Amino acid sequence: MHKKITIAIISALMTVGCVNFNKNTNPNIQTVQAATKKYLKVKGTKKVRLYTSTAKKSKYYASPNKKYSYTATKYLKISGKKYLAYKIGDNSHYILAKNANLIKNVQYKQATIKLPKGYTKSALLKAYKGKPSSSFIKASMKGMNDNNFSRVKLAESKKDNQTKVDPANLTASQKQELTKFSLRLINDARKDLGLKPWIYSKGAQKLADDIATEYQADKHGIQDGDHYVAGIVRAYKNNGLNLDDNYVEDMAGFAHLNGKMTMTEMKKNIYFGIKQMIFGYTGATELDRKNKSYYREWEHAGDLFNTQGSKHDGDYNYYGFSISKVGNVYSMHYVSVPSFVVNSSKYNTGFEV
Structure with a gap:
């Protein structure tokens, strides 16, 4: 035993x-x-114009009442100037960084x-x-x-x-x-x-x-x-x-x-x-x-x-x-x-x- x-x-x-x-x-x-996913919101209370990856104005806008996830950053050349932008949504639209507030996402x-x-x-x-x-x-x-x-x-x-x-x-x-x-x-x-x-x-x-x-x-x-x-x-x-x-x-x-x-x-x-x-x-x-x-x-x-x-x-x-x-x-x-x-x-x- x-x-x-x-x-x-x-x-x-x-x-x-x-x-x-x-x-x-x-x-x-x-x-x-x-x-991890990163998020942003529109600055202020008005909707803002979005841009395409080629820096052209999109027909879409971002709402100030919505939180958006962004997956990439890019500089867009608009009217001869470069602007930092964030890629949001499924259709590769960009919102200019000057129009957005980043949200710290803690889970x-x-x-x-x-x-x-x-x-x-x-x-x-x-x-x-x-x-x-x-x-x-x-x-x-x-x-x-x-x-x-x-x-x-x-x-x-x-x-x-x-x-x-x-x-x-x-x-x-x-x-x-x-x-x-x-x-x-x-x-x-x-x-x-x-x-x-x-x-x-x-x-x-x-x-x-x-x-x-x-x-x-x-x-x-x-x-x-x-x-x-x-x-x-x-x-x-x-x-x-x-x-x-x-x-x-x-x-x-x-x-x-x-x-x-x-x-x-x-x-x-x-x-x-x-x-x-x-x-x-x-x-x-x-x-x-x-x-x-x-x-x-x-x-x-x-x-x-x-x-x-x-x-x-x-x-x-x-x-x-x-x-x-x-x-x-x-x-x-x-x-x-x-x-x-x-x-x-x-x-x-x-x-x-």
């Missing part, structure tokens, strides 16, 4: 590696900003991760065992592209854009917010596979914090390319778990030079890390997401979805999240304790959820 349980744990977590992180000195490269939307068609438990299990089908890789590529919160200019709230955080010195409330954010994303995806949700646990959170402390004290991190097993085992002992290898931690990371960032930026880093793990993407940034050769590692996904071909498939875990820092590199520790470990008198010698 002991051997089977140990093998099951190892198959679930021991082979899980570290997700690649951005080594570029540009701290924002992994959250590439995409274009907020809750981040989510949805699994595309073709991303199934059976397909994931094959990928976890090292034999991903071409259709599953295609689904994973679609998932990386469609789940775009990490790369578009979008925030969950105005407060997130205005709140500055130090990832290595989070307040208790900030840490709780980020833990719940990451857990919500994981459970979004688990729901799509019909799996039970993971559960936030004070015990798992303390374990995650202790693991981060061990990493930082040893100056170990994502940049080393492996898990700090000795530190993880010490954290187990301090939290009442009788385990002897890395059975709980998935890890991703990022580089950032300035120490502080907005809560929005921090959430985007967490989002990207989870997205990498789910879709087997090994690129350090979003830039290679359309390159099929970067989709080759689903051990993390097997863990996040409790799908490794063992008798514990379909189980759920108790979850906590933490961050450690070495130099300008931040390691994100996604820590989860399998429910069967919590319920085992052999492995649980004092751990409380």
